Amino acid sequence: MESIKIFAPATVANLSCGYDAMGLALEALGDEMLFTKTNTKGVRISKIYGADLPYEADKNVAGVVAKLLLDDAKVDFGLDIEIWKNFKPGSGLGSSAASGAGAAFAVNQLLGSKYSKLELTKFAMQGEVAACGSAIADNVAACIYGGFVLVRSYDPLDIVSIPTPSDLAVTIIHPQIEIKTEDARKVVPDSIPIKTAVSQWANVGGLISGLYSSNYDLIGASIQDFVVEPQRKLLIPKFDDVKKAALESGALGAGISGSGPSIFALSKGDATAKQVAETMDLVYASTGIDYNIYVSHISKNGTRVL
Numbered sequence: 001m002e003s004i005k006i007f008a009p010a011t012v013a014n015l016s017c018g019y020d021a022m023g024l025a026l027e028a029l030g031d032e033m034l035f036t037k038t039n040t041k042g043v044r045i046s047k048i049y050g051a052d053l054p055y056e057a058d059k060n061v062a063g064v065v066a067k068l069l070l071d072d073a074k075v076d077f078g079l080d081i082e083i084w085k086n087f088k089p090g091s092g093l094g095s096s097a098a099s100g101a102g103a104a105f106a107v108n109q110l111l112g113s114k115y116s117k118l119e120l121t122k123f124a125m126q127g128e129v130a131a132c133g134s135a136i137a138d139n140v141a142a143c144i145y146g147g148f149v150l151v152r153s154y155d156p157l158d159i160v161s162i163p164t165p166s167d168l169a170v171t172i173i174h175p176q177i178e179i180k181t182e183d184a185r186k187v188v189p190d191s192i193p194i195k196t197a198v199s200q201w202a203n204v205g206g207l208i209s210g211l212y213s214s215n216y217d218l219i220g221a222s223i224q225d226f227v228v229e230p231q232r233k234l235l236i237p238k239f240d241d242v243k244k245a246a247l248e249s250g251a252l253g254a255g256i257s258g259s260g261p262s263i264f265a266l267s268k269g270d271a272t273a274k275q276v277a278e279t280m281d282l283v284y285a286s287t288g289i290d291y292n293i294y295v296s297h298i299s300k301n302g303t304r305v306l
């Protein structure tokens, strides 16, 4: 195989109660990238559409991750990369994860599937280090595995795929303001009272149980965040209004997508998810801030060949 074009999905990390530990992949939104083998060794980024990102391979997340795989596999070829960013960096939708996971997946295909999904996740986590300084797995694992993932352990890395009910739909509003993950992580408390921890991990158990048993009420009741949301929501205009409107129009639960500013809501069925989109729209229309709204199913496949 000489070249490969791939789709790397946008992802929703944390799902409120699972900071750094849970993520899901979206079907309706993601980046596209074309990887072509070259005779000259090294990685070259030749085109980036849709975002102002560095062309220097060692400063570009896709370039960093692609180079790690090529070096590890000790190949005698190089790579040219073209990138179509369909959602902006600093969105809370896993933009750097899509670049890193997409690169890991694509290069692995060109190498004849040398590496496992777990190994690809580890490579892509180095892209997160390049992007925000932390080796976070929730977005990249969701992007590589697809569906809903639990990062059960970071050391050793253990990723568990969790089933989701087929009728679960996601609504996202992406206000076009950039929040850098690095900055959003600075407002996360260093420690929390044991009472708060109990509430948080009880909801993680509730959410996982609800997903396994298709118990929509339990899923909704468990989408709560006592640890991160109280601080991070202050960075997101109209967060409380959007969440309230989403719940009033039938969403099971709503919260901050990843490190924000995007806000996600989970609903039972497309009709409710679209209704939630309409009310999010109403809340944001008067803000003067540009925004995009998406309704999506959960992507079963994660990153895939186009």
Ligand code: HSE
Pocket (backbone or CB within 6 Å): 013, 014, 019, 020, 021, 136, 138, 139, 181, 184, 185, 258, 259
């Ligand atoms: N879990 C991460 C965070 C997601 O909330 O900071 C962003 O990569």
